[in-house]
Structure formats: C-alpha cells, structure tokens
Amino acid sequence: MILIVYYSGEGHTEKVATVLAEKVGGRLARIEPVSEVGMFRKGMMPMFGTRAEIRPMKTDLSDVDFLVVATPVWSRKVPPYVNEYLAGVKNAAGKPFSVLAEMGGSGGENAVEIVRKSLEAKGMRFVSSAVTVESEVDAGRFGPTIEEFARTIAGVAAPAS
C-alpha cells in the first residue's frame, strides 16, 4: 500500500498529490490542522521547526509499504502541521519514503531535507524527491515532473521482475 500524506493550505499541493495518487495507485490522507494559524505565525512557526495540533490521522505505518509526504514550502521549511505529522509517525523502520515539496519559488530542497531527516531518524529509507512550482501547477504544467517522480516510486513499490 502506497500512502500519500499531504497538507495543503491553498490547494496546490493537493492538486499535485492527487495526480501522483492516480499515477502510482496510492491512497491519499490529508493533514488537517485543528485550527489554522494567522499569517504572521504561519511565517514564523516554520523557522523554528514548531509543531501545531492536527486532527487524528493514520500515523501507524504497519500496513504501509511506501510513504510519500507532500508539503508546501513555508519560510523555506515546512508547515507546523507537517512537523506534527512527522513527529507522530510510528512502526516505520526500514520502510521506503519519498518527498514532494510544492513552492512559490525557492526553498524546495531545504524543505525536502527537513522531511528527509525527520523520517530517516525513524529508521525510514529515503528513495526520491521532487519539487513543483506554484505557477506551473496553476498552469497545469507539472505533468512531466510528477511522471518522473511516480516512476521512482513505482520502481521501489512494485519492482519490475
């Protein structure tokens, strides 16, 4: 089972995650904040790696074969709700994961590294990452990026014999 966990404030990450789910046959799970913080705190909280409460969701990966985390880039980092999800992940040791970062224009690789370090600390195995840009998502021009990303996931989740 490929689980695609994502947070999306304005719908861009959701759009990309949905297309990815169709391509790899993944199950989508949305990170839902208990309450959205205001714009000032949105900018500040990621800088300090802060966490913020989310609604209960699947964090036990016992029956998951592959995890994808898709996140918007906030202040070159990730939203506090994504930090909260990552902190809760359990029974994940040895499992492969990939990271997708959706951004306005810069900081995508930095956000990928944050997710990567957090999941590697849980014993998970990094496979691949992709970065999409808001303007390209708006214009529907992210297809090739996701196509390539999906191939790296399918290659591990269902290796060709």
Ligand SMILES: Cc1cc2nc3c(=O)[nH]c(=O)nc-3n(C[C@H](O)[C@H](O)[C@H](O)COP(=O)(O)O)c2cc1C
């Ligand atoms: C609080 C906040 C901080 C942001 N910081 C960055 C940033 O550092 N770099 C960047 O490229 N985009 C940044 N953005 C833009 C988002 O990454 C971009 O709009 C993305 O498409 C949002 O995805 P969503 O529609 O799934 O929420 C920021 C947006 C918000 C709300």
